[in-house]
Amino acid sequence: MLLATVATLATTAALAQDKPPIKVGFLEDQSGEIALLTLPKLRGAQLAVEEINKAGGIDGRQLELIAYDPQFDNAKFQEFTRRLIDSDEIDVLFAGATSASREAVRPIIDRTDIPYFYTNQYEGGVCDANMIGTGGLPEQQLSTLVPWMMEKYGKKVYTIAADYNFGQISAEWTRKLVEENGGEIVGEEMIPLGVSQFGQTIQNIQAAKPDWLMTLVVGNSQASFYEQAPAAGLKIPMGSSITIGLGFEHKRFKPPAMENMHVAMNWFEEVSSPDADAFKQRWRAKFPEETYINDMGQNAYAAVYLYKKLVEMAEGSTELADLRTQIATGQACIDAPEGQICIDPKSQHVSHRMWQVSVDAQHNVTVERSWDKVEPYWLGEVGCDLTQYDPKEQYTPSYLPEPQ
């Protein structure tokens, strides 16, 4: 079905100018299992494009946002990626929330010289010169959260995770961090996407008696866990890399479903600073109906500005090679709503301003700790260096780069 909606932003000013617009391909689910979470990405990109165009574009060129709806279908992600490359002739691609969709897109975009921004937090490890990863990573989210949870609540941990690459690899990270800190994984359960009934899982958790629970469930159906667990009397501290800031479950579920949830992430709408507050105001002026400006929205917004910065540093060139020359300087930084972010030349992922929050019984969010800058250090440490070599691989703690 080609029910795709084409959302082309009017480029009124561009008509008068002779420079052609920069074509921005944009693929995020506008319908399907996770549309609730990914629609803010589209709106974040729309806001950024509108602001940039109003301010004169990038190097005098307007941005033209070409967005299709892949409907949570990885085959459509591939189909639309090809369409954006072949018929729309895009200059840059922003695509994919789930790791499955990213891995669907990557082999196609890797055969071109088009830069690809993946704006989602994820399980980390992609070492690919076409890709710039602007979301949170395990070393930014889990390495901060897991030791703190173990110290505060105990060393016995149970993990439930969505059964695809994101959940599997994030669970592997959790296992590694728990074991490194002298703890024990007392249970680990993978949940197929679309599962909505958690009765048995809840009892498995109760039987294993963990001190706390790592929840890496994904999508609307799986989020039902947060409703069913307290209803069955399971009240336990929880940690996650994707709830609250990304899934805003504290706004969607009736309190106290998310009580005692702890998350480390680079953005929560509750975070306040002059930049963050001004950003939230602009967003709500354009999209007054927004339930929650989530981490995906902020990341997508910031990524467009990061692209602008790179093109300006490259004196107007949109060529991948020229942008990468600028990335290699280590000076590709912008002031995002969250705070300053910089692209790491070795891994092409960004450093983040990080916050760790907890949720109380009334679903109030409290900042427990924050970090001014957490580097995306893991890939560089294990041997990914895109300034030297481009393997286009995804590495995990159990699958490391060969020494070069």
Place this chain on the structure above:
Amino acid sequence: MLQTISYLYQVADVFAFLVLAAAGLAIIFGMMGIINMAHGEFIAVGAYVTTYSYQAGAPLVLGILLGSAAAGLFGIALERTVVRRFYHRPIDSLVATWGISLIMTQGALLLFGSGAPGVGTPFGSVAVAGGSFSIYRLVLLLIAVLVLAGLYLVFMKTRFGVHARATMQNAAMARSLGVPVDRVYAATFGLGAALAGLAGGLYAPTMTLSPMMGGSFVIEAFVTVVAGGADVLVGTPPAAIVLAVIKATATSFYGQVYGVMGLLVAVCIVVRVLPDGFTGWMTRRST
């Protein structure tokens, strides 16, 4: 002790889910032969009406009844306008109802957005032998049994039930005997849709509301109906019991992935061994 209770509770929980998810489909697909790809959307109609009624101040029970009624009326309207053209054309009915399903999910997405605030599960939990169990899930089991009993009474003891069974067996003969066949078709389809809406309303408090939420019922519903065979009274209950035992056992030992696999493998075997499902097996035994 706890393990036994826990296991029985799980089987009961899965059984209730399968029966409630499948009851409406068993009538529409099993009895009437319409491969209803919009079954999940009927469930979502029930869930949405229930949730919005509750948010507007109605008690949850009333909300669930309204949800079921709304889905039923919606089903009747669809039967009158679209579905009636597809009796005895099962493959065409698949395409038509799939189209309805797409229109409904995308329409709901435009109208309501992709999510809505939850209701919250009522009744809390009860502690038994060191474990704790949601009381609401036990209420769901009770309602599942009541639905089966109610269907038995409707189809076996009422005039409408006799008319419905006669119409599905031989519409021409039923018409010549004075049965208002058109109205019976509409009412039967409406009953199936209302049962789907009831499932949506009952599970709305325990789930995330979204236009696509019916999807998480559909596989289980079809699996149960296929394993159960054509007769909702004779086939669905044993199919639900067998599948519940298999799914609960696999999930409790190996986790959710194997629970889903176990369910699908089981239905493959059932269809191979019993082509008419449990209906065929039960009726063979009784004749």
